[in-house]
Every structure is written in C-alpha cells, then in structure tokens.
Amino acid sequence: MHDTGRRQFDLPLATGNPRRLVIAAVIFMCGVLLLSTALHVRWDRSQAVAKSTEAMQTLAAALNGQAESTFRIADTVLTALISMHRSGGHGAANIGELNQVARTQIRELGELDGLYMSDAQGQYFLATNANPHTLNNADRRYFQHHRQGPDDGLYIGQPIKGKTTGQWVITLSRGIYGDDGSFQGVALATLNVERFSGLYRSLPLGEQGIVVLAKRDGTILARSESNAQTYLTNISQSPMLQAINQGTPKGAVTLTAIVDGVRRIYGFDASPKYPVLVAVAMPEQEALAAWQQRAWAIGGFALAAVLGVAIMGMLVLRALGKQSAMAIELRAAHQSLASANSTLRTLATEDGLTGLANRRHLDDYLASAFRRARNEAMPLAFALVDVDFFKGYNDAYGHLRGDQALIEICKAMRARVRREGDLVARYGGEEMAIVLPDVAAEQALTMAEQVREAVQGLGIEHRQSAYDQVTVSIGVVAGVPGVDFDDAEAMVAAADRALYAAKGGGRNRVVLAARQHSDTGQLAEMP
Template identity: 40%
Template structure:
C-alpha cells in the first residue's frame, strides 16, 4: 500500500512533564522496594515450610522405624512360642520350661511388659511373671475374642488396654496357636509397655503444640504425644488423615486442621508395610512460622520506613522540580510577553499611528534595502507618490478630525492597492503617501496608481473645496534600474515627487509618470 503524503510535518513526539516522570520514578522505586521485600519474605516462608516438611518427614520415618522394630521384636518371640506350643504341646514339664523362656525373653527385650499364654478357654497356662495366677481368665479380652473367631495365623495388634496384672497401659501383640487338628488351642500374647514409646517420643522437640501418634489402620489411636488417657483407643478414622489422604498415598506430608484440638499442623505420615500401623509426626504451622512472622514484621517495618523516607525525599524533590518548572514557565511566559511587547513596540515604531501604514522611518529603511537589491539583481524599482488634492481646504471646511478620518479611508484604499508581499505602502508626511513596488516598471506602477486613484474617486468622499466635489488624489510615478555608483535612492524619490508636482500643477486628480506620460480622469 502506498503511503499518502499529506504535506504536513510529522507531529512532534509527546513529552511527559518532568514532575510526572519524577513522580513515576519515586513511585516505581518505592513499589519495587516493597514488592522485592514482599517476595523475599514470602520466599522465606516457603523455605521455612519446606524445611519443616522435610523435618516432619524424617521424624515420621524415625517413628515408623521405631514402631516396626518394637513390634517386630515382640512378634518374633511370639512366632517362636507358637511353634514350640504346637510341636511340644502344653504338658506340665513343657510349661515349666516355657516359663523360664518367657522370663528370659522379657529380660532381653526392654519394650516387653510381659509374655502370656492362654488356653482355648482363656485360662492362664504360662507367663513371664514370677507366680502364675491360675484363677485368672482373659477370655473377655479383645485379642482373645479376635483369635478365637478368626482362623488366620497372622499377628494381631489390639487397642491399648490396662494390664490386669499391673494396671499399666499396654499395647497387645498376639498370635493364635492351634491343636494338631487345626482347631483353636489358645493365644500367645506379648504386651508392650506404653512408657517405652513415651520415653522414645519425648526425645524429639516438637514444640508446645506438636503431636506424634501411632494408630491402627482403622484409625484407633494406640499412643499419642502429648499423652492423654482419654485419647487412647479413640477412633479418628473420620478425620482428614484417614479419610482423605491415606487412601491415596501410604506415605506423605499434608497440612490440615486437627480434628482433635483444632490446631493447623504440618503432618507427615507413614503406613507400615508388615504391620497394620500408621505413624504421624506433626508440627504446628503457627509455631513453625512464629520466628518467620517476627522477622517479617521487623523487615516490613524497616522497608516501610525506608519507603516512607524515600517517598518524603522524593516528594520534596518533586516539589523543588515543580517549583523550578513553574519558575521556568513564568520566565518563558515573561520572555514571550517581552518578545510580543518588543514586536508591538517595533511595529509601532515602524507604523503610522493615524493611517496604519508604514511610517517614514520604515519607508526609508525599505527603500534603502530594495534599492540595493534592485542594484544587485539589475531589476526595476518603482515608486508611487500620492498627495490628497486640496487637503488644507478639506481641514478648513470639515475640521482636522474629519481630515484624519479622510486620510484613514484613503490609506485603506492605498493599502489594498498593493498585492505582493514585497510591496510597501507608507505615509511619507502630512497627506502624502507612497507605494514602493520592487520588480515593477513604469507601466506596472501606472496601472497600480490609476486603480488607486479611481478607487478613491469612487469613495465619493464629499469635498466642496475641490473642483471635483469629492476627495481626489494626484500621483507621481517613476521607475528605473539603478546602477551601482551611478544612482542613489534619493533620485527615485525626487523623480516621483517631480512627477507628482507635474500632476498637481496640470489639474490634479491624475497620475503622471516621470517620462511625461499622464492620464486624466
């Protein structure tokens, strides 16, 4: 597509005020400072949370390994007992030897609270205690009922209970043993003292509101730190960990609100592979972020003070810039006013106050310049000299005010008689007017002068002191091509004045050229 040239200059690019640029710069610096600090602070928060998630994950791994090792040690003993009972039977000599073995195993494994053997009716037939209470019966216990009703031979971990023998809180790990025909023969039981877990968990720094727990996969709590008896055996299967997260991933870290105490914690959890246990280590998010919040507040105050200081300094600088801009604008305005005044004064100095035409001073300057130019260019220069006929009588009859108005009307016609930018109409003195016509010969000047004469005559300005009855003019013309060192500008004036004298002395209301030609009305 061809671009269209309109001939107009391209618009100048728009410039923004200095104060607007300075204001924008100050705002940009302050906003950048605040945004950078905000990003750094938020980034520090994310790093703190990420480190906490790694810490809780490692803690959950440690707790899970401890729970696995503890249960595994007890279960290994139970596996050996089941084999011994099913091979050797439950005869009296075998039970006596078994008692010694149970005592020895409890002494070897610190996590064990006790080892017990029950027959198919729940009666005590052997344990690790010094004296066997043959009248005791545990057929009502959850683990006994479970094995009696389930034929699987796997390990069973029951909910926390209080020991009948010592009254302490324990966790039960049990297995079923059978008769030779596969029927139910009884239960072997290992009890783990809850204090063993508590002692281990208390070694970890989890803050004031952190939490550690071990639970069965159905959500039954076996142990929790902080330790509360009311929470033991409580089922939390409907809480977010068991309801939302464990079904999707056996290992993970999530942040959610605890259903037990309403505290938002960062939870890392693990479900053990060989045993139906879930362990969790959780740290309070508010505690984790407490130090970060303190640092963030301090940094925010510092950055806020710095931004405020920059804003104050910037606003002061902007005010100074604004004052300077205003001062420069005032100076520029004053300069423009002075230039306009100078132009007005210069115009007044070069303009006739009555007629509005150029005055004698401007005419003398223009004549000198145009005469020199005509000399350089070898071009013709013409001069028309005009005089109002019988103007003294006009003033005597109508008054000087009317005479001034008459001159103004005549000057309008004279001014309209020139058509080129280089032409000059001037008041030469009194009622005498002149027209300077560069590049014009006598013929052209005659045409201009005659048009002016006729236009003034057609104004029909009443003049009873003139033979024509109206205001008329006489005009003298001369034109020549000046030659350097042979001609002077005064010669043109003298020639035109001489022609004017001839026109007035031969009847007025006529134009006469320097070569003697003239035209009457």
C-alpha cells in the same frame, strides 16, 4: 532581547522536569520495594513450610521404623513360643521351659513389657510378671478375635490397662490353633504405652507438637500427650488416614487435629508389614513463628524505606543483618533436628537402602537363633552372599546403578527365602547374610543355589564380570549348634571361609563349609 526571553521561558521547564522525575523515581522505587517485599515474604513462607514438612516426614519415617522393629521382635518371639508349645505339648516340663524362655526374652529384649499364653478358656498358663493361675483373658477383645477362627497374622489390639501392672499397654497377639484349625488359646506380648509416649515427648516439636502411633483403622496406640480418653478416640475420618488407606503410604498434610483442634503440619509414614502408621506434627503457628518475625521485620524495613529513601540503605543493611542471624538460628535448629533424626534411624533395625534387616538386627537374631537351636538340638544354617566383582560394577556403571542393582538382588533373595523365621540381612557393603533355622545342610545348599540362580536370572549387565552379568558367590554352613559349632561366631567364620572358597573357585557358585568338629575339614561345592 528575543534570546533572553527564550532563556527565561525555558527555565521553569528545566527546573520542573527533575522534580517529576524524582517523584516518579520515588513512586517507582517504593512500588518495586513493596512488590518485591510481598513476593519475598510469600516465598519465605513456602520455604518455612517446606522445611518443616520435610523434617516431619523424615522424623515420621524414623519413628515408623522403630515401631515396626518393635512389633517384628514381638511377632518373632510369639511365633517361637507357639512353635515350642506345639512341639512340646501342654505338659508341666514344657510349660516350665516356656516360662523360662519367655522370662529370658523379656530380660534380654527391653522392648517387651510382658509375655503371656492362655488356653482355649482364657486361663493363663504362662505369665512373665504375675502368677498365671490367677489370670483369665477370655473377656479381652484380642482373645475374642482369635477365638472367632484361624488367623495366622499378628493382631494388634487397642491399648488396654494391664491386669498385672495397671498400666496402659499395647497388645500384640497370635492365636494358637491345632492342626485341624481348632482354637487352643492365645499367645500375647504387651508393650508399655509410656515407653513410646516418653520417647515421643523427648522430641523437639514445641509445646503443642505431637507424635501419634495409630492403626490403619483409626485406633490410637500411643501419643506423645495422652490420657484415657485418647485411646477411645478414633481418627479414621482423618484426611491423612484416608490418604494412607487409599494408597499413599507416606507424605505430608496440614490439617486440624480431631483430638485437640490444633492446626498442624503432619508428616506420616505407614508400615508396609503391619497395619500401623506414625504421624509427627508441629503446630503450623510454631512452624511459621520464625517466618512471621521475619515478615514483620521485612515489612517494617519496607515501610521505613517508603517514608524516606534517604535511609533506605541503612534499613536494607539492618534487614540483611537480621536475616543472616535468623538463617543461622534456623540452620542450628535444623541441625539439632537432623541429629535427633539420625539417632532414631540408628535405633531402627532395617537397612535404609535395601529394606533388609541391618547388621545389628542380624547379629541379635543369629545369636538368638543359635541359642534356641542349641537348646532344642535342632539344625541351623547360615549363609554369606557376596556380589561378584561389585567394585568393578560401581566403577563401570556408577554408584546409583550399583545401589539399584543391590536393591534388585535383595528383592530376588527375599523372594526365594520366604519361610517364617528365616532372616535375610545386609551384612555390609555388597555382602548379605541368610539365617535359616531348622534347616540341614542339603536343604540349605538347595536354597542357596536357588538364590544364586535367581540373581543370575535377573540378567543385570556387568561387563566387568567373567559372566557378563551380575552374579553372586555364596558360602553356606549348617549344623547343630553346640554339637557342630561352639558359638555363632564360629558359624559366621566357617561361612566366610566357604565364601572365600567360592570366590577362589571362580565365583558364581555355592560352597558348603565343613562343620567345626568334622574330621574331614572339607568344603562341599554345589554342582
């Protein structure tokens, strides 16, 4: 009887403990599920913001490169026109030739809207799309800026309505000054604002996404969605612009726009050459729209799991299925944006690694310099620079150090080739090219030798080289286009032959190619 009583007493304890364990397990599982869901939603949000931020920064860098390239082209053309005017004077023949050259540049360079030149009183004597004698720009801000005193830089003005077309244009101008510093007029290039705005509107940034091209002083030059009031709005108080002017040339920030009050995720990139920047922004709400959908879905699954552990597995499976579909959609959107970024980077004219002009820019510039030198019967020099034993360097030190070596070599080259109008470009791989307008053979050889010495002076270790350090071989060609060379391709071929001779002669040397029409056919090596 005693044993039976114990069994009857122990039974409630045996049946009660599993209930408490099940309740505790359910509470624990629900707590873990809710906590893990909250942490995942928070992490997913940070990932969504990070991906949008990275995309905005990449797109801003590509668009900044495109804008800087356009400004550089305009700057080069204005410099050339001013040089022609100084050398030819204000006679009718030279004015006619200036107009002809300007119209040719407008026709061949799709980036420019118009080219103009005016005298010290603001009276035009060159205009590519109107009668210059009917125009005067003395009332324009850019004219008054240059009239205040000598200024050798490119002045980027606030967008204005063109007097000839009635359309909004960005003005790029240079002052024309005499040898004594006296003001003689203004050379002006205009860029159609709509050309920039149209490109910006075509980007997949959502209904309220924006792209802004602005000056460092807060002046808006172009915007994807704009009106006349836009160009009167100054964004100098923007935290993004203040960060740029305080030494942060690129980055990302989330803020509320001054123009329309929409909170956006901004990626920005400032030009190191011109006082301009590009900001690309996507509304924060649109950037987080997919994340909000995922957050609601995950929260619903968590609540459903809390209400019934029995259906938790099914809800988890459905959540995983929806997350997979969302990830596929997100990857597709990212690939589409990456494709757009790749297209914009292709349009840019700078080499992404070295910062030099790329091959496309080099070909265009060499052809233009060849035509200009032929028309003016002026000398032109061209050089091909090849890093000696570079494949061995990459094999021995790795491609990362190889890239860094190329960057240092290109910095040294740019430090020695500093004249206005000279161009240093990446020709391909470890080959660079130098275009030297108005430079004869002797001076070209001297400049090439300075480049060679500067590279050797870097002292970059290269155990695979006979010189135990990184060196370059340079092939140089110089002459008068149309007299010594039939075309630019002939100059490149001659420089290539000279480079081949320099490498065949032991490398780390400069060789001057013979002129195409020379009777000797000899190559001259720099001592």
